[in-house]
Amino acid sequence: MFAEKIMVTKLVTAKENEPIADVIVRMHKHKLRMLPVLNEKQQVTGVISTFCVLSHIVPDYLISGDLNEISFAPDMGILRREYVKSSSKQVSEVMSTSPLFVKPNDSIISVSANLAGHGRHEYALVVDDEKHLLGVISSGDILDALEEHASEVNDA
Amino acid sequence: MHNAEVHQASVIFGLDPTWVAVTILLIVYAIIMAEKFNRAVLSLMGAGLMILCGVITQQQAVAGIDFNTIGLLTGMMVIVTISQKTGMFQYVAIKAAKAVKGSPWGILVMLSIVTAIFSAFLDNVTTVLLIAPVTLLITDALGVRPYPYLFAQIFSSNIGGASTLIGDPPNIMIGSAANLSFMDFILNLAPITPIIFLLTLGVIWFMFGRDLSATDEKKALIMQFNENEALKDISLLKKCLFVLATVIGGFSVAHSFHLEPATIAMFGAALLLLLQTFGQSVHEKDHAYEGVMAEVEWTTIFFFVGLFIIVTGVEHTGVIAMLGQKTIELTNGDFNATVGAILWVSAIASALIDNIPFVATMIPLVHSMADTFGGPEAIIPIWWALALGACLGGNGSLIGASANLIVAGFAQRAGHPIYFLQFMKHAFILMIMSIGVSHAYLYLRYLS
Numbered sequence: 001m002f003a004e005k006i007m008v009t010k011l012v013t014a015k016e017n018e019p020i021a022d023v024i025v026r027m028h029k030h031k032l033r034m035l036p037v038l039n040e041k042q043q044v045t046g047v048i049s050t051f052c053v054l055s056h057i058v059p060d061y062l063i064s065g066d067l068n069e070i071s072f073a074p075d076m077g078i079l080r081r082e083y084v085k086s087s088s089k090q091v092s093e094v095m096s097t098s099p100l101f102v103k104p105n106d107s108i109i110s111v112s113a114n115l116a117g118h119g120r121h122e123y124a125l126v127v128d129d130e131k132h133l134l135g136v137i138s139s140g141d142i143l144d145a146l147e148e149h150a151s152e153v154n155d156a
Numbered sequence: 157m158h159n160a161e162v163h164q165a166s167v168i169f170g171l172d173p174t175w176v177a178v179t180i181l182l183i184v185y186a187i188i189m190a191e192k193f194n195r196a197v198l199s200l201m202g203a204g205l206m207i208l209c210g211v212i213t214q215q216q217a218v219a220g221i222d223f224n225t226i227g228l229l230t231g232m233m234v235i236v237t238i239s240q241k242t243g244m245f246q247y248v249a250i251k252a253a254k255a256v257k258g259s260p261w262g263i264l265v266m267l268s269i270v271t272a273i274f275s276a277f278l279d280n281v282t283t284v285l286l287i288a289p290v291t292l293l294i295t296d297a298l299g300v301r302p303y304p305y306l307f308a309q310i311f312s313s314n315i316g317g318a319s320t321l322i323g324d325p326p327n328i329m330i331g332s333a334a335n336l337s338f339m340d341f342i343l344n345l346a347p348i349t350p351i352i353f354l355l356t357l358g359v360i361w362f363m364f365g366r367d368l369s370a371t372d373e374k375k376a377l378i379m380q381f382n383e384n385e386a387l388k389d390i391s392l393l394k395k396c397l398f399v400l401a402t403v404i405g406g407f408s409v410a411h412s413f414h415l416e417p418a419t420i421a422m423f424g425a426a427l428l429l430l431l432q433t434f435g436q437s438v439h440e441k442d443h444a445y446e447g448v449m450a451e452v453e454w455t456t457i458f459f460f461v462g463l464f465i466i467v468t469g470v471e472h473t474g475v476i477a478m479l480g481q482k483t484i485e486l487t488n489g490d491f492n493a494t495v496g497a498i499l500w501v502s503a504i505a506s507a508l509i510d511n512i513p514f515v516a517t518m519i520p521l522v523h524s525m526a527d528t529f530g531g532p533e534a535i536i537p538i539w540w541a542l543a544l545g546a547c548l549g550g551n552g553s554l555i556g557a558s559a560n561l562i563v564a565g566f567a568q569r570a571g572h573p574i575y576f577l578q579f580m581k582h583a584f585i586l587m588i589m590s591i592g593v594s595h596a597y598l599y600l601r602y603l604s
Contacts, residue, residue, distance in 0.1 A: 060569035061292045069388065072250055074380035076297045
């Protein structure tokens with residue numbers, strides 16, 4: 001079975017120069033946690049996710065040192081302040097620029113291994129050679145395919 | 157004597173060993189200063205070249221490695237790696253901030269004291285790595301700019317580190333090379349460092365402290381920090397405090413029992429590793445040991461190994477002893493002037509270059525002066541001058557010490573970058589003041 005068979009092609013995307021606030025509204029509306037980011041030539045340049053935004057608003061000095069737990073600190077309004085600051089930033093400043101790209105003719109076992117092996121990717125972006133977005137495959141899409149097309153998966 | 161050995165050794169292409177050795181040293185130091193390559197890799201390359209070019213044999217190279225320094229560093233790194241997981245650094249920092257009821261200047265003083273004390277007994281880099289993020293969190297809560305706090309922290313860590321044998325790598329090297337004990341350092345350096353610390357805080361008050369203010373609401377926020385939450389593992393904390401107390405106690409009496417500090421530190425490290433995992437399964441124990449070993453800064457250890465070999469190579473050619481004699485000639489054999497010269501040259505050099513290679517090179521140079529001034533006992537004030545110059549000189553610029561760069565890294569990530577020249581404008585004057593005070597102290601206590 002190939003990636004293009006199970007990928008979702010009804011796509012919601014974000015533009016590089018959009019404000020974060022608009023993207024958060026769109027993700028909420030479509031109940032999505034991640035949107036592929038496209039440039040002016042409709043090529044994929046990254047992904048913006050709720051996780052990207054949260055990582056961006058948590059001050060870096062809290063997570064980059066050896067200070068792994070800060071249960072001793074009260075809520076000080078830092079996050080709200082940073083959230084407001086981030087809302088007006090452009091998508092390109094916050095997005096992750098290293099998404100997992102796969103080809104339409106990649107096998108499902110290869111896509112699954114990539115998703116499982118990298119740990120930090122929940123989605124694979126199916127793109128052509130010019131990085132144009134063809135579809136998205138989530139780990140859930142693969143599980144659904146295993147359930148629905150049991151016979152075909154065995155053949156692949 | 158060394159010269160004779162070298163001329164027997166076969167230097168490649170029949171080159172002059174002095175020039176080969178000095179060229180290797182200068183090139184390695186220059187590339188280390190450029191900071192484009194890892195310093196451990198460079199020093200090991202240089203060490204390898206010393207042997208490959210035939211300046212020294214492998215046996216001579218290995219004999220030149222000061223295993224007392226290596227053992228003390230490694231042992232303390234193991235102890236610190238385990239201790240930092242207990243949250244005791246954060247606990248003390250928050251407790252200190254709350255003790256002054258959230259007053260902005262009070263917090264600056266308290267965090268500086270905490271940093272100085274931790275740096276005196278543990279590694280400076282680890283200390284700032286743990287205190288700087290808490291400082292940023294506190295200044296964020298107070299709504300004050302973090303620069304004065306981080307500036308004071310850099311000075312505190314280097315001044316604290318200068319106070320004891322184990323506070324800063326230059327002191328470890330000097331103590332080992334000159335056979336000076338933990339108590340020698342306490343009795344000779346710890347009387348002056350608190351004075352320098354207080355004077356530095358006084359100047360920082362004039363520079364930044366008097367402008368610091370915070371609303372009562374913000375101060376109340378500081379009081380909401382709960383330091384008890386920072387302590388994650390009380391049983392491990394007890395074990396760490398027990399081993400730290402044992403090790404520091406051991407350092408203070410080691411000399412009377414003819415024990416080297418490395419023995420104490422290594423024993424303490426092994427004891428803490430054992431206690432840390434007491435009662436766990438063999439598999440869990442192995443996992444914990446490997447975790448600690450992986451966090452020991454092996455790059456620093458190998459950097460020292462390589463440096464010791466490079467310096468041994470140069471020392472064998474006799475060129476360092478020659479430089480020592482030149483220094484004495486320059487000061488007309490005047491002991492007071494020599495002590496002063498070592499102090500000031502060490503301070504300026506350490507502000508601009510890594511003080512570890514500098515001190516490694518200075519140690520044989522100072523050793524070579526012993527004959528002129530009447531033996532190893534007579535030159536002890538020169539060792540104190542070297543220690544004060546190298547440790548306090550690190551305050552002179554942002555690149556003067558590793559801890560400075562760590563603090564600058566945090567400042568950058570918190571969105572308040574510390575700029576090289578802006579820092580130097582304030583820091584260099586303060587550093588010169590601290591060296592001036594050290595000079596007066598050395599003069600009054602040992603010279604005159």
